[in-house]
Amino acid sequence: MMRVLLLALTALALSACATTQSGPGPTGPGSPGLAWTEIEIAEGACYGFCPIYTITVTPDDRYTLNGERFTRHDGQTSGRLEAGSFQRLAAILQAHGAAALPADITMNNPAACGRTMMSDLPDFRLGLTGPAGRQDIVWYPGCADSPYREALSQIRDQVRVAYQYETLIVPKR
Numbered sequence: 001m002m003r004v005l006l007l008a009l010t011a012l013a014l015s016a017c018a019t020t021q022s023g024p025g026p027t028g029p030g031s032p033g034l035a036w037t038e039i040e041i042a043e044g045a046c047y048g049f050c051p052i053y054t055i056t057v058t059p060d061d062r063y064t065l066n067g068e069r070f071t072r073h074d075g076q077t078s079g080r081l082e083a084g085s086f087q088r089l090a091a092i093l094q095a096h097g098a099a100a101l102p103a104d105i106t107m108n109n110p111a112a113c114g115r116t117m118m119s120d121l122p123d124f125r126l127g128l129t130g131p132a133g134r135q136d137i138v139w140y141p142g143c144a145d146s147p148y149r150e151a152l153s154q155i156r157d158q159v160r161v162a163y164q165y166e167t168l169i170v171p172k173r
Contacts, residue, residue: 039089040127041159045069047120051169056127061085063163071169081163088162096151098126099135105148106140114145124156 042054052068064078065071093099105112106123119142126137139152146152160166 036090036093036128036130038127038129039086039093040125040129041163042125042127044123044125046122050122051171052122053169055163055168057081057086057089057163059086063168065168067169070171072167072171085162085164089159092155092158092162093126093128096155098128098137098151098155101137101139101148101151103136104138105143105146105152106138107143112146112148113140113143114147114149116144118142118144124152126155 036059038056038058040054040056043051045052049070051071053071054066054068056064061081061083062078063081064076065073066076067073102109102112107113107117121140121142124139124141126135126139128135128137139146139148141149141153141156143149
């Protein structure tokens with residue numbers, strides 16, 4: 001009887017130590033194991049000479065770049081980024097909670113944009129494709145007091161380094 005009680009107490013203690021995961025599993029949105037199959041980043045027009053482009057990166061570190069205007073190369077180009085670039089992009093997006101961001105952080109959505117707005121800045125767009133489909137996020141940096149501004153500013157600045165913005169996109173000076 002004592003042995004049965006001891007086994008029951010041990011099982012109870014072990015179950016109390018076990019952790020359970022609520023919400024999406026290891027490949028669900030916002031989780032560390034998110035399995036994106038494609039990351040698309042685009043920047044739009046501004047009042048001036050801002051690069052207008054879309055770059056799509058896949059897990060094998062290949063990219064397709066469509067340079068629309070004010071880019072190093074106009075039109076479509078493709079190639080391979082440095083090994084591990086896709087993983088670095090995914091880690092940046094995960095670190096800043098990209099999967100939990102609202103789809104529309106523009107002047108069309110005052111709740112996400114805030115009250116203070118500036119004009120003539122290029123928009124920044126993310127397209128995150130995974131097993132569950134595609135998530136699109138549009139951010140207008142002119143949303144000056146958006147609660148998402150800091151995270152998106154960091155995402156934009158850090159992903160540019162990861163996909164070699166200065167080398168692939170910015171025109172030669």
